[in-house]
Each structure stands twice: as C-alpha cells, then as structure tokens.
Amino acid sequence: MPGENLTRVEAQERAALVDVQSYEIDLDLTTGPEIFRSSTTVRFTAKAGASTFIDALTRTVHSVTLNGTALDAASVSDGVRIQLDDLAEENVLEVVADAEYTNSGEGLHRFVDPVDNEVYLYTQFEVPDSRRVFAVFEQPDLKATFQFTVTAPAAWEVVSNQTTPEPVVNGENGTWTFAPTPILSSYVTALIMGPYAVVRDQLTSSDGRVIPLGLFARKSLSQFLDSDYIFEKTRQGFEYYEAKFDYAYPFEKYDQLFVPEFNAGAMENAGAITFTETYVFRSKVTDAIKERRVVTILHELAHMWFGDLVTMKWWNDLWLNESFAEWASTIATAEATEWTEAWTTFQAMEKSWAYRQDQLPSTHPVVATINDLEDVQVNFDGITYAKGGSVLKQLVAWVGIDAFFAGVAAYFKKHAYGNTELSDLLRELEITSGRQLGEWSKLWLETAGVNTLRPEIVTTPDGTIKSFDVVQTAAVDYPTIRPHRLAIGFYALEDGQLVRKHRVEIDVDGESTAVNELIGLEKPALVLINDDDLAYAKVRLDEESLAVAIEHLKDIENPLARAIVWGSVWDSTRDAETKPADYVRLVLGNIATETESTTIRTTLTQLGTVARAYVDPAERAATIEHVGDSLWALAQGAEAGSDAQFQFVKFFANLASTPAHVEALQGLLNGSSALEGLEIDTDLSWELLEGLVLNGAAGSAEIDAALAKDNTANGAQAAARARATAPTEEAKLAAFALLVDSDEQPNTIVRQTAMGFQHTNDPVSLEAVVEKYFSSLTTIWKNRSYHIAETLIVGLYPAPLASQALVDATRAWLDANPETPALRRLVTENLAGVERALRAQAKDAS
Known part of the structure; x- marks a missing residue:
C-alpha cells in the first residue's frame, strides 16, 4: 500500500465514496512512556461494495472490525493505512491499536519536566497527524463529530474541545468521557493532559451565553503566567470579532494552553488553543514579543470562525x-x-x-x-x-x-x-x-512573484519636476504586471525633521504610470513610493532620496513611513542594488531613536545578516567588529531600562567578536559592570554566555554551571544552543552528529542546537560539515518526521559559509537527486540564500 503521503487525488476519490458521521475515541494513557492504547469507532456511509482506506499511524494494530466482522489486522494494516473493502451503505468500523508518543511536536507529544519530573502531554494534528492518535479519514473535507474518552492519572487536568467532565476515579487513575464535538475537521480536535496549573474566568457572548475561559501552563512555569492581561486581550478579541463577523462564538468554551516543546506559535484547535511556552515570560522580553503574543492570541481566536467553523x-x-x-x-x-x-x-x-x-x-x-x-x-x-x-x-x-x-x-x-x-x-x-x-x-491570488516599483523623476536645473513616472517591473520567471493602489509622499527637511509636505494617492497599472499631479512641484529631499503601505510591492528610493535616508531616516516622525524606508533599503540591499556597507551605515546611524520594537528587532536581525554574509568577505571581520562596537555604544547611550537598550545588548551579545567585546560581556554577566536599568535575568544571562562561547571565552564548564543553576526545559535548550555555538570544527561536527546520528533529541533541542550550529562569526569551522550534510539528506528525509526533517535540512545547512564552493556542492546534490519535490524545495531555498549573498558580496566589493 502507499506510504504516509496522501495525495489530493486519493483524497478526492475517498471523499466521493465516504461520508463520515462520527468518531468515538477511547485512549488509555496508563500503559507506559512509549505507547498508549487507542480504540476508535467510526460511523460512516459509503457506496455499497466500494473499497477505500482509513489512516492510522500505529505501532501495532490489535484488531479491526468492520460491520461486526473481524478482519485480519496483519493483512489489512501496514502501520500507516487500514484497507477497507466491500463496504456497506451504513458502516461501523472498530480499530484497536497501540500508538506511539512522540518527541517531535507531532501527534501526541510527551514531555517530562526536568524541574519536578511531571509528565505533560498535548496533541498537534495539523496537517496530517490526528492519524498518529486514532484511526481517521485524515482530510479536512471529511468532517464529523468526535467523542473522546480518556483514561489517565486522576490528578491530571484533561482538556479537549468540549467542556471537561468530572472523571470516574478508579484508584490512581480517572476516566473522562467528553460530550461529542460539533462537526469538525480532525486536524482541529485536541487533547491536552497533565498536571497543568489552571486559571479560570468567563465572558458573555453576543448571543447571551456564558463562555468559560481557561488558561493553562506547567506548574513550574505557572508563576509567570500573566493571566489578567491574557484574559483582557481575549475579551477584546471576542467583542471585536463577534461584532464584525455578526456571528457569535461557535463553540461552548475557550481554553488557552501554553504547552512545552511546541513547534509553532500556536494552533487553532476548536475551543482549546495550544501556544508555545515562549509566550510565558519568565524573563524580560522585548516589546516586539509582547505585541506578537497579542497578535497570536487574536490570530487563533479568528480561526474559530475562519478555519474551524468554516x-x-x-x-x-x-x-x-x-x-x-x-x-x-x-x-x-x-x-x-x-x-x-x-x-x-x-x-x-x-x-x-x-x-x-x-x-x-x-x-x-x-x-x-x-x-x-x-x-x-x-x-x-x-x-x-x-x-x-x-x-x-x-x-x-x-x-x-x-x-x-x-x-x-x-x-x-x-x-x-x-x-x-x-x-x-x-x-x-x-x-x-x-x-x-x-x-x-x-x-x-493565482499568479506568483512580487513587483518592484521605482520612481523615474526628471527635473529642471532649479529642481522643479518636469516628469514623474512610477515604473513597474516583475521577475523574469514571474512576469505578471499588476494594478496597485498606492500613495506617494514628498518629505522635506525642516528644522531637523523630515516632514511630509505633499501626498498623492494614485492607481498604478502597466509598466509605467505617469503621475502628472506632481509635475511643477519642487523635488523634495525624499520621495517615498507606497507611503502609508497600501500596496504589496517592493519599492525603491531614487539615488538622492537614498542618500537622504542614510543620514536622516531617524528624523521621520511617522513610524510606518520609517518602516517602509527601512524595508525599501533592505530589499535593495538583498537585490544587490544598494551596497551592503551603505545598509550598515543606514542602520547604525538611525536605529538609536527608533520607537517601534519590532522594527528594531527586524532591522538588527537584518544587520547581522548583512555583516556576516552580505559584505565583501575581505571586510567581514572588520564589519562585524564595527557593528559590535556600535551596538555596545548604542546600549550605553540608550535610555535606562528601555526596550531599545535591552535589544542593543541582546544583539551586541550575538555579534560580539573582539577581546573588548568579551570584556564587556563578562562585566555584565559577573556584575563587575552594569548598565543602568538593565537587569541581567536568567534568559539574558544565557545570551551573554553564548556570546562568550562564540568567542572561545567560555565553554563546557561554564555551560554546565549555568545549566545547574537553571535546570529547566528553557535552560536545557539554551545550553544546547550555547554548546553548538562553540567556534571550532569539533563543536560543529559534534552538534551535527548529535542531531543526525540519533533521533533521541526532542524537537526544541534539535531546533536550538541548529541555531547554535549556525551562530558563527568565522564560518571556516563549518567547512568540515559540508560533505556530511549532503550525504545525510536523503536519509534524514526518509527516516524523520516532517518537522524534524525540515529543521535539520534548513538548520544544518552551512549557509554562513556563503561561498561558491557551497553553491557548487548544493547544485551537485540537486542534479543527482531529482526526486522528492518537497525535499528539493528546501534545498533549493537554501541555495537561493547563498546565491543572493554572493551577489551582495560582489556589489559590496565593486
């Protein structure tokens, strides 16, 4: 039978044969740390005499009973699918199997908290992983009701899409029998189980129902759960969406659960949202992360209508x-x-x-x-x-x-x-x-690619505009020219500020659009196409505007206008039109007074990419040193306790490269020097230590000592990242072997180790990994779950080398491996990043 990769054609054929009414799922979670017992009863109609299959990723199938007839489990199941032949018009299928817990964040994930050895479980089913927990027709258009029964330790919280019932307790264990869900796709069903701490509240829906609210976190993290604030954002979202959608919240309760080792930001399980624990703030975080949490809370709430209901x-x-x-x-x-x-x-x-x-x-x-x-x-x-x-x-x-x-x-x-x-x-x-x-x-929606818009301006000798055109181009492979509604802003220098003096809103269509409304005006210091960010397009600054931006971007009052300029120069740098050295000048000269936390975070991340990969390699070390010096100076000059100060220190630690930088990091870490208003808390301590490891100024002993002080899941992840950051060939090879030679590491350790592997100021330490990487790709893809495979294929690609030799090795692998489109896509995207870096390096050296 076919493997795990369900095709659209198979799904269409199955949907034409089968209509599912209900699932009854009974899970016994008291059978040990590796497997659990899964019993599923499915009721569905079908075309009489038809054959199809149901999905079930299992370790062992004990029994399959179709319409009262026992089937030979060994012959109808291959551990991935169960074949169903000679169906009746009305069918009842019963499957009893052993399924496996995972450590990859897919299916039913099992985590043991190192703080107290408590076990926590949660499901993650999107895209195709409910089949790891119960037998299911795993496609979104075969909706049904789902009724879960769970046997687990009686002291646990057990949460699903429906309100949690009172358990029937038998000794140390309890059995929870939930009411059936509304009609749902299987991928938005959920079970979350363990000794979670819980805070409860409620709100009144627009239709008058009282909606119970719950917030859940591991006991060892629960002290950091700012429940009042999260409930406030949830209420604001409910009120906004119910009014705008003119449709009351469609489920009976709303739980939000912060779960360990989560792969994404969150998941929109109906009435039982799971979130990454990154959003439980045990240390100071940037305002960017605080805002991102709000957006994520409201993103998942919107899915209750768009995605779960429909x-x-x-x-x-x-x-x-x-x-x-x-x-x-x-x-x-x-x-x-x-x-x-x-x-x-x-x-x-x-x-x-x-x-x-x-x-x-x-x-x-x-x-x-x-x-x-x-x-x-x-x-x-x-x-x-x-x-x-x-x-x-x-x-x-x-x-x-x-x-x-x-x-x-x-x-x-x-x-x-x-x-x-x-x-x-x-x-x-x-x-x-x-x-x-x-x-x-x-x-x-049906064509790919992004357009580029740039101004073409002709002026008289005194600066009066004779003609003004917006020129639109498209990539050669994706040549669609699109209509855009956009604004053009004119900014003049007045009293040390860049002030918008004129704005025109126009429709752009075709390869060139004349803007006659601007003829006769004086050309301003800065011309900004797509002011107010109405259009989806890359925009360019004319040469004079770019020069003004490099000197005066900080003097634009409007944060959205600043963000558009930041983005424009970043795009032109990535496209090798602007010299990377000019981007460095732009950032270091203007970032000190930026008010928007996400803009600071995004821009400094891009600055690191430019310094490490885009500048002329002959200037790389000097550029990294200059950026480090500048970030430390910015941190020292920033407002005490501000978000900007915090971010400058974090990025300084990430880019530190000299003995002076090491001395500054050591001073912050051991308390011999301090910045007013900056608390060196647990997570920031790890970042400072990683900066020392990056420079060979700390190693295993210091990491072990830090982990002993922070013996938590977060600490283990930070330690894994720090170990892989060590600037030696031996450390990079060890990180690679840890992840590739064994599948024992959980998803978060895999992810953090890969981040440390890529963290380097001198990429020569990665050269020894190149051959091992390419020889391992096919095996990784074949033997690992999707999320782990993707993390390894992207995270262990030695991209920091940014060399022609890496390009040649990548192309050679692609030429020799024409199969497996999804794997080739990941490798091709890796290659594209290196080729872009080489073009930027050539521009910088020109």
Missing part, C-alpha cells in the same frame, strides 16, 4: 485560513487593543517575510497547487501567511471595509460547519461590494 475543502486553500487570520488579527490588534501601531509591525515583519519568500525559486501563487501532504507541509510560509494577509488588506481597501465584513458574515452563516473553496468567499464579497473579483483573484 474549513477549506483541501489544502490548496490553506491561505483562506492563515491569510484571513493574519489580516484579522492585525486589524483587531490595531483597533481593539493598546497596540495601535500593529500595521507598522505588519509592514516591518510580515511583509518583509512575504517579499523574501516571494523571491525564492519556490515561490507560488497565494492559492497554491497542493498535490499531496508533503506539498502542504512546506507551504506554511510567507506566501500563505504574510503575502495573503497583505493581499487581503488590498482587497479590503478596494471593496470597502464594511462590504468586506458583511461578505464575511454572510459566508459564515451560509457555510457554518461546512467546507469551502475560494470561490465561495469571493461570491459573498461580490454580492456585498457590487464588484467583480474574478480578475483581481487571477492577478493577485
């Missing part, structure tokens, strides 16, 4: 879930919470991600072609989330916000508890807006 038919419309939630959570954050600059954050982070993804060889339309499950796994990307969200923002501006929300409300009412395609949403929006959306969809 679900896409197949994964090609995954963007309908994620792009909508991305857009909705941003507008809700901006309009319903104190984070009123959420669209600036969106521009700085989400659109930067989208532009980067849209320029990779693997770019794809927002509505992607999804042939199988491996395709969808690699499409949780900047197109699906950030470009889709950006395009929806444009659509909202075009049809009008009131018409958009009215269309969405009609969509929810018409398709509640069902499955849809893109056309179903567009049809409702056409009705409420009166606009035809077929051409818009074709240009923006």
Whole structure:
C-alpha cells in the first residue's frame, strides 16, 4: 500500500465514496512512556461494495472490525493505512491499536519536566497527524463529530474541545468521557493532559451565553503566567470579532494552553488553543514579543470562525485560513487593543517575510497547487501567511471595509460547519461590494512573484519636476504586471525633521504610470513610493532620496513611513542594488531613536545578516567588529531600562567578536559592570554566555554551571544552543552528529542546537560539515518526521559559509537527486540564500 503521503487525488476519490458521521475515541494513557492504547469507532456511509482506506499511524494494530466482522489486522494494516473493502451503505468500523508518543511536536507529544519530573502531554494534528492518535479519514473535507474518552492519572487536568467532565476515579487513575464535538475537521480536535496549573474566568457572548475561559501552563512555569492581561486581550478579541463577523462564538468554551516543546506559535484547535511556552515570560522580553503574543492570541481566536467553523475543502486553500487570520488579527490588534501601531509591525515583519519568500525559486501563487501532504507541509510560509494577509488588506481597501465584513458574515452563516473553496468567499464579497473579483483573484491570488516599483523623476536645473513616472517591473520567471493602489509622499527637511509636505494617492497599472499631479512641484529631499503601505510591492528610493535616508531616516516622525524606508533599503540591499556597507551605515546611524520594537528587532536581525554574509568577505571581520562596537555604544547611550537598550545588548551579545567585546560581556554577566536599568535575568544571562562561547571565552564548564543553576526545559535548550555555538570544527561536527546520528533529541533541542550550529562569526569551522550534510539528506528525509526533517535540512545547512564552493556542492546534490519535490524545495531555498549573498558580496566589493 502507499506510504504516509496522501495525495489530493486519493483524497478526492475517498471523499466521493465516504461520508463520515462520527468518531468515538477511547485512549488509555496508563500503559507506559512509549505507547498508549487507542480504540476508535467510526460511523460512516459509503457506496455499497466500494473499497477505500482509513489512516492510522500505529505501532501495532490489535484488531479491526468492520460491520461486526473481524478482519485480519496483519493483512489489512501496514502501520500507516487500514484497507477497507466491500463496504456497506451504513458502516461501523472498530480499530484497536497501540500508538506511539512522540518527541517531535507531532501527534501526541510527551514531555517530562526536568524541574519536578511531571509528565505533560498535548496533541498537534495539523496537517496530517490526528492519524498518529486514532484511526481517521485524515482530510479536512471529511468532517464529523468526535467523542473522546480518556483514561489517565486522576490528578491530571484533561482538556479537549468540549467542556471537561468530572472523571470516574478508579484508584490512581480517572476516566473522562467528553460530550461529542460539533462537526469538525480532525486536524482541529485536541487533547491536552497533565498536571497543568489552571486559571479560570468567563465572558458573555453576543448571543447571551456564558463562555468559560481557561488558561493553562506547567506548574513550574505557572508563576509567570500573566493571566489578567491574557484574559483582557481575549475579551477584546471576542467583542471585536463577534461584532464584525455578526456571528457569535461557535463553540461552548475557550481554553488557552501554553504547552512545552511546541513547534509553532500556536494552533487553532476548536475551543482549546495550544501556544508555545515562549509566550510565558519568565524573563524580560522585548516589546516586539509582547505585541506578537497579542497578535497570536487574536490570530487563533479568528480561526474559530475562519478555519474551524468554516474549513477549506483541501489544502490548496490553506491561505483562506492563515491569510484571513493574519489580516484579522492585525486589524483587531490595531483597533481593539493598546497596540495601535500593529500595521507598522505588519509592514516591518510580515511583509518583509512575504517579499523574501516571494523571491525564492519556490515561490507560488497565494492559492497554491497542493498535490499531496508533503506539498502542504512546506507551504506554511510567507506566501500563505504574510503575502495573503497583505493581499487581503488590498482587497479590503478596494471593496470597502464594511462590504468586506458583511461578505464575511454572510459566508459564515451560509457555510457554518461546512467546507469551502475560494470561490465561495469571493461570491459573498461580490454580492456585498457590487464588484467583480474574478480578475483581481487571477492577478493577485493565482499568479506568483512580487513587483518592484521605482520612481523615474526628471527635473529642471532649479529642481522643479518636469516628469514623474512610477515604473513597474516583475521577475523574469514571474512576469505578471499588476494594478496597485498606492500613495506617494514628498518629505522635506525642516528644522531637523523630515516632514511630509505633499501626498498623492494614485492607481498604478502597466509598466509605467505617469503621475502628472506632481509635475511643477519642487523635488523634495525624499520621495517615498507606497507611503502609508497600501500596496504589496517592493519599492525603491531614487539615488538622492537614498542618500537622504542614510543620514536622516531617524528624523521621520511617522513610524510606518520609517518602516517602509527601512524595508525599501533592505530589499535593495538583498537585490544587490544598494551596497551592503551603505545598509550598515543606514542602520547604525538611525536605529538609536527608533520607537517601534519590532522594527528594531527586524532591522538588527537584518544587520547581522548583512555583516556576516552580505559584505565583501575581505571586510567581514572588520564589519562585524564595527557593528559590535556600535551596538555596545548604542546600549550605553540608550535610555535606562528601555526596550531599545535591552535589544542593543541582546544583539551586541550575538555579534560580539573582539577581546573588548568579551570584556564587556563578562562585566555584565559577573556584575563587575552594569548598565543602568538593565537587569541581567536568567534568559539574558544565557545570551551573554553564548556570546562568550562564540568567542572561545567560555565553554563546557561554564555551560554546565549555568545549566545547574537553571535546570529547566528553557535552560536545557539554551545550553544546547550555547554548546553548538562553540567556534571550532569539533563543536560543529559534534552538534551535527548529535542531531543526525540519533533521533533521541526532542524537537526544541534539535531546533536550538541548529541555531547554535549556525551562530558563527568565522564560518571556516563549518567547512568540515559540508560533505556530511549532503550525504545525510536523503536519509534524514526518509527516516524523520516532517518537522524534524525540515529543521535539520534548513538548520544544518552551512549557509554562513556563503561561498561558491557551497553553491557548487548544493547544485551537485540537486542534479543527482531529482526526486522528492518537497525535499528539493528546501534545498533549493537554501541555495537561493547563498546565491543572493554572493551577489551582495560582489556589489559590496565593486
């Protein structure tokens, strides 16, 4: 029988044969640390005499009973699928199997807290992993009700989509029998179990129901759970969405659970959201992370309607879930919470991600072609989330916000508890807006690539504009020229400020658009295309505006305008149009007074990339030293206790490279020197120590001592990252072997070790890994779960080498391995990053 990779054709064929009514799932979690007993009863209709299969990733199938007849489990099951032949019109299938706990964050993840040895479990089912827990028709359009029964230690909290019932206790164990869920796709069902600490509250829905609220975290982290604030954001989100969607919250309770070793930011299980523990702040975090948590809370809440209540038919419309939630959570954050600059954050982070993804060889339309499950796994990307969200923002501006929300409300009412395609949403929006959306969809959702817009300005000798054109280009491989609604801002230098003196809003269409409204005006100090960030496009500054920006970006008052300029120069640097050295000048000269935390975080991350990979290699060490010196000076000059001071110190530790830098880090860490207002807490201590390890000024003994003081899951992850950061060939080879030669490490240790592996100022230590990396790729892909394989393939790629030799080795592997499209996509994206770095290096050296 076929393997784990379900194809769309198989799913379509199965959906034509089968209609599922209900699942009854009984899990016994008292059978030891490796496996659990899973018993599933499925009721479904089918075409009489038809054959199909049900998905079940199992260690052992004990019995399969179809319509009262016992089947030979050994012959009908291969550990991945169970073959079902000669179906009746009405069917009852019973499967009893042993399934495996995972340490990869997929299926039923098992974690033991090193602080108190308590066991915590949670499920993660998107995309195809409910089949790791129970027998299931694993595709989103075969919805059903799910009734869970769980036997587990009686002292545990047991949470699912429905309200937790009182358990029947038998000795040390209890059995919880939940009520059936509403009609759901299997991937949004959930079970979270363990001795979680819980805080409870409630709210009143727009239809008058009382909705119980719960917040859960591990006992050893619960002291850091700021429940009042999280409940406040949740209430604000409920009120906003219920009003805008004109549809009351569709489930009976709303629990939010912070779970260990989570792969993503969060997951939209109906009524039982799981979040990464990164959002439980045991140490100081940046304002960027605080804001991101709010956006994530509202993102998952939006999914209760868009994704859970109404679900896409197949994964090609995954963007309908994620792009909508991305857009909705941003507008809700901006309009319903104190984070009123959420669209600036969106521009700085989400659109930067989208532009980067849209320029990779693997770019794809927002509505992607999804042939199988491996395709969808690699499409949780900047197109699906950030470009889709950006395009929806444009659509909202075009049809009008009131018409958009009215269309969405009609969509929810018409398709509640069902499955849809893109056309179903567009049809409702056409009705409420009166606009035809077929051409818009074709240009923006069904074609790939990002356009570049640049001004072409001709002036008289006295600076008066004779002609002003917006020139639009597209990538050779993705030549679509699109219509854009955008603003152009003119900024003049006045009293030390760059002040917007003129704004015109226009429609750009075609390869060149004349802006006659600007003829006769004096050319200003800075011309900003896409001011106010209305369009999805890369924008360029003219030569004079770039020079002004390098000197005066900090003097623009509006944070969104600053973010657009930051992004414009970053894009032109990545495209090898602006010298990387000029980007370094721009950042170091203007970052000191930036007010937006996400802009600081994103920009300093990009600065590190430029210093380590984009500058001329002959200037790399000097550039890294200069950046380190400057960041330390910025930290010393920043406002005491400010977010900027905190970020400057964090990035200084990451980029430290000289004995003077080491001395500064040691002083902060041992307390012999201090910055006013800066607390050296647990997590910041780890970052300072990692900076010392990066420079060979600390090693295993210091890491062991720090771990002894912080014997927690967070501490273990920080220690793993620090060990892999050691600047020696031996350390990099050891990190590689730890992850590749054994599958014992849990997902978070794999991820953090890979981060340390990539953390280097002198990439020569990675040269010994190149051959091992390529010889291991096929084995990794074959033998590891998807999330672990992706982390290894991306995280262990020796990208910091940024050399022609690495390009040649990567191309040789691609030439020799034409199979496995999803694996090739990851390797091709790795290659594209190195090729881009080489072009930037050549520009810097020119």
